[in-house]
Amino acid sequence: MIQLHSLTKKFSEKQGLFDVSFTVEPGTVFGFIGPNGAGKSTAIRHLMGLLKPDSGSATIGSFDCWNDSERVKALVGYLPGEISFPADLTGEDILTLTRRMDKTSPEREKELRALFPIDTSVKVRKMSKGMKQKLAIIRCFMKDAPVYLLDEPTSGLDPLMQERFLELVLKEKDAGKAILMSSHHFPEMEKTCDQAALIRNGRIIMQDSIEGLIANSRKLFHIEFASAEDAVAFAGSLNGHVIGNRVDVSVSTTDELNTLLQKVSQYRVSSFRSAPADLEIVFIHYYAEEGSL
Numbered sequence: 001m002i003q004l005h006s007l008t009k010k011f012s013e014k015q016g017l018f019d020v021s022f023t024v025e026p027g028t029v030f031g032f033i034g035p036n037g038a039g040k041s042t043a044i045r046h047l048m049g050l051l052k053p054d055s056g057s058a059t060i061g062s063f064d065c066w067n068d069s070e071r072v073k074a075l076v077g078y079l080p081g082e083i084s085f086p087a088d089l090t091g092e093d094i095l096t097l098t099r100r101m102d103k104t105s106p107e108r109e110k111e112l113r114a115l116f117p118i119d120t121s122v123k124v125r126k127m128s129k130g131m132k133q134k135l136a137i138i139r140c141f142m143k144d145a146p147v148y149l150l151d152e153p154t155s156g157l158d159p160l161m162q163e164r165f166l167e168l169v170l171k172e173k174d175a176g177k178a179i180l181m182s183s184h185h186f187p188e189m190e191k192t193c194d195q196a197a198l199i200r201n202g203r204i205i206m207q208d209s210i211e212g213l214i215a216n217s218r219k220l221f222h223i224e225f226a227s228a229e230d231a232v233a234f235a236g237s238l239n240g241h242v243i244g245n246r247v248d249v250s251v252s253t254t255d256e257l258n259t260l261l262q263k264v265s266q267y268r269v270s271s272f273r274s275a276p277a278d279l280e281i282v283f284i285h286y287y288a289e290e291g292s293l
């Protein structure tokens with residue numbers, strides 16, 4: 001339903017998108033993860049027909065997002081990363097315009113307003129970040145679209161609103177929508193996404209099911225030593241992180257795991273635990289490789 005096919009858009013050597021491909025099927029959520037400036041919004045902007053690829057293509061359904069941008073927009077609910085409603089309009093003005101433009105259903109609007117309550121009599125310029133985000137979410141989902149493009153959708157929301165948003169995404173996914181979502185918030189990606197891609201410097205460096213990403217990630221171990229001196233001595237040899245008597249250390253290959261076990265056997269250890277892997281471990285590993293931590 002949503003497809004990027006070998007898409008390249010070069011802003012500079014490391015900025016833009018380089019040979020990026022992925023597909024998002026109906027009834028699934030695809031997560032886009034990556035550090036600031038990785039290219040997530042650039043990919044979403046191509047899908048909205050706001051940018052023209054240098055080569056390759058972005059398509060939604062059977063339509064090319066650049067050449068058929070009007071038809072594409074009719075199929076898409078878009079939540080931009082930066083909300084920029086006109087400052088002098090009230091929330092109500094914005095929802096009235098949306099009603100007119102997208103011929104939305106009153107029931108759907110009522111449900112969304114109940115989920116994300118805001119005082120719509122307030123002008124945009126007086127709204128908090130969270131209020132604007134809730135308004136943008138209501139506006140985006142009022143359109144009962146087959147495709148949703150969500151750029152950091154929970155940014156600025158409080159935990160209760162974040163939870164409600166995730167429930168909404170899961171409901172829309174069950175209704176057969178194809179959803180692309182960029183985020184820096186790993187637990188929400190784990191809860192909602194079927195597939196995810198890690199992007200850095202405009203290139204996809206890993207793409208798999210969430211389960212696959214986690215299964216292939218580095219494994220984290222917490223090891224408690226008899227003394228802080230032993231912890232420091234052990235950590236130095238394996239690049240571990242020392243917290244008192246404890247060392248946290250991660251491994252990705254069988255060789256690394258065997259080296260860890262061999263070294264740890266030279267010390268007196270009071271506990272040895274493996275931490276459950278999560279998406280954050282996958283992500284931070286790829287940040288660290290770039291030397292940006």
Ligand SMILES: Nc1ncnc2c1ncn2[C@@H]1O[C@H](COP(=O)(O)OP(=O)(O)OP(=O)(O)O)[C@@H](O)[C@H]1O
Nearest residue numbers: 011015016034035036037038039040041042043081
């Ligand atoms: N129109 C443009 N012209 C030149 N450079 C651009 C343009 N748009 C984006 N960039 C650059 O391309 C890179 C990718 O930007 P993009 O907004 O896609 O990142 P992102 O992954 O969404 O980041 P963030 O998590 O910070 O929102 C950045 O270095 C950005 O400065």
